[in-house]
Amino acid sequence: MRIALALAVFLAAGVAEARTVIINANGYTLDDIGRLERFGGLIVGDDGRVERLLKPGETADGNVVDAGGRTLLPGLIDAHGHVMGLGFLALQIDLSDTTSIDQALAKIASYAAANPEREWIVGGGWNQVSWGLDRFPTAEELDLAVADRPVWLSRVDGHAGWANAAALKASGITAKTTDPAGGRIERDADGKPTGVLIDTAMALVEKKLPPPTVAENTAALETALRIMASVGLTGVRDAGIDAATWALYEQFAKDGKLSARISAMAAGMDALRAIAPKGPTGWLYEDRLAANAVKLMVDGALGSRGAAMIEPYSDDPENSGLTMLDGAKLRNTIASASMRGFQVNIHAIGDKANREALNAFADIQKMGQPLVRPGIEHAQIIAAEDIPRFAKLGVIASIQPTHATSDKAMAEERVGPERIKGGYAWKTLVNSGARIAGGSDFPVEPANPFYGLHAAVTRQDRDGAPPKGWYANEALTLQQALAAFTTGAAFAGQHESAVGTLTPGKWADFILIDGDIFKMPAGDIWKVKVLETWLAGERVYTRD
Structure with a gap:
């Protein structure tokens, strides 16, 4: 009996010592139904998952880390980047x-x-x-x-x-x-x-460029992971990779060097077949890596007037943009990927491209083929009558808030005063019932997600222009913006059961920052510095 009791005490002590206990934190997380929750710390189990949240002033046995009153948030997830x-x-x-x-x-x-x-x-x-x-x-x-x-x-x-x-x-x-x-x-x-x-x-x-060497590829991935950790990104949906990149990610994951969770979209069907010939991989390597989706390109970009428009560009009347994939070929590709269980994400920026993507998804659904969380990447310029179709069809709008504040100098010139009302229309999408996921499209825009949170709630650039915000009626609340970069991005990556909130049982992916985004002026959110980034209860970044 004494031996059994002693063993129980030893085991309990061992668990306590293995746990990490974060105390004295100003914690915020969304819960699993989207409500904002406050807490004072958290316990990380020896499996790297959240054991439970602590009340303000509460502590527990384990390896105690004092947050010093700093703000703690769930790790942020970029729903559309290029690692x-x-x-x-x-x-x-x-x-x-x-x-x-x-x-x-x-x-x-x-x-x-x-x-x-x-x-x-x-x-x-x-x-x-x-x-x-x-x-x-x-x-x-x-x-x-x-x-x-x-x-x-x-x-x-x-x-x-x-x-x-x-x-x-x-x-x-x-x-x-x-x-x-x-x-x-x-x-x-x-x-x-x-x-x-x-x-x-x-x-x-x-096709004439010298291919990067193994050393160059390795250096690029190491550099990207360092940048991501330094700005508080614990996850990303990588929007278009090839088989060689997947192999590099797998090697990093096997070597324990993948310091962010990567949900990879294959860059087209050939890449998809090479990366995941047997179907979606699911989440591998302790949820560090997955290949469950394919990215298809329907049009180009607004700045280069390659975005496909229903009517010609307002500042280029002979040009309606470029279409890369449409009609039967687009529908056959969606059907092929969906039948194999893959998520389909369609790049669409112009109103014609967004309509074509929505029409294609609708046609596949009419055929009785289930779609796995279909998404439209960018969803920038949308005809007013097409906005409600996102919610109706269950299509995720993957948005990049800093695109709006970067594009404001030319976007209205490109599409005119009427069409711009359906441009970067985040609040209208949310109010229509659509799901949104937040990202940056890095390196097109900086990877810093606090730039995205700032742009989403102010509709201003980082110089504070325009003073009242660019089409400020489409601004999100801070809670909506935070959701886009946490729960929304997690859902888009088919990973909401494991990340996105600090709910007990999920991975302990979190960050400590130098200010309280819910109390500071909205115009200062972009100035926030990440002090520490933790992945699965392990510190992967500390600001010097």
């Missing part, structure tokens, strides 16, 4: 901070001079709108920075690329080169390529 793109852009030329073409050219020239061994100069992040240009840049201008080797720079939205003369030559692009389906080569009055390629035309150059 490898984030890492590579951090290691290549990033033009997202340039405000003029001259500044961009100077940065490109400096990078090229510092990297004489690189066969190609590669990077991205440029935006002609931010430069005050009413046109695309040209190869001739890029040659002023680098002319001795090919240069290829993707636009900030990833839907256009800027090449110099050497890159055009290396790719065999001439006046005789025809535009591919779903793409466009920008040309001068004589038909000569000017240096910018839109959407599928980008592949004409990209």
Whole structure:
């Protein structure tokens, strides 16, 4: 009897020592029905899951960590990002901070001079709108920075690329080169390529790029994971990967190096078949990695006028955008993926693209084929009569709030004063009953989710413009915005049973931040700094 009692005491002590107990926290989480819950700390079991939440002032036995009164939130989840793109852009030329073409050219020239061994100069992040240009840049201008080797720079939205003369030559692009389906080569009055390629035309150059080495891929993923942890992201839905990227993610997961949970969308059906030939993988490696979805591209982007519009662009009356996938081919692809149990996520930005995606989902449902949480990625410009169809069809609207505050300089010019009323219409979507999921589309926008929370509730950029918010009637409440980046993103990734809230039994993914977002002025939310990031009860980031 004494032996049994002693063993019970030993076992109890062992459990207590294995547990991590966070005390003295200013905790917020949503519960499983969407209500905001306050708490003073939490207990993490030795399995890395939340054992229970503590009341303010309460403590418990275990490895005690004093939060020092700091605010504790569930780990934030980006519902639409590009992990490898984030890492590579951090290691290549990033033009997202340039405000003029001259500044961009100077940065490109400096990078090229510092990297004489690189066969190609590669990077991205440029935006002609931010430069005050009413046109695309040209190869001739890029040659002023680098002319001795090919240069290829993707636009900030990833839907256009800027090449110099050497890159055009290396790719065999001439006046005789025809535009591919779903793409466009920008040309001068004589038909000569000017240096910018839109959407599928980008592949004409990209297929000539030297493939990254194993070391470069590894460095890019390590860099991306560090960035994500530093801004409080414990999960991401990676919006379009290939089989090689999946293999790299798996290796990181096996080696215990995957410091964020990645829900991967295969970039099209060929990639899907290569990544998950037997069907959806489910969540693997202690819920660190899954391949349960495919991403399909219907149109391009608004900034490059590749978004497919029902009527022509207001600022380009001869152009209605580009359509990459529609009609029977789109429906057959959705049906094929759905029959195998995969979620289908459709990139749609223009009102025509959103309508085509909704029509396709509706047609598949009419055929009696169940859909696994269908989603529309971006859902940017939607015809007013199509907005209620998201809820009716059960389609998730995956939104990126910082797109609105970045695009406000050109969006209304592109679509006019009437169509813009259905643009970035988050509140209208929520009020219609639609599910939304929040993300950034990083590296198109910064990965910092507090930038997204700020944009969602203020409809302002980080300079506070416009003072009253851009179409402020479409702003979300802070609780709605937080839900988009937690429970909404978790639901979109088919993972709400394990993450998104700090409900007992779910993974202890959480962050400590330097301010209380529910008490500070909304305009300051973007300034929040992440102090610590925890995944499955283990600290994966601490701010120096």
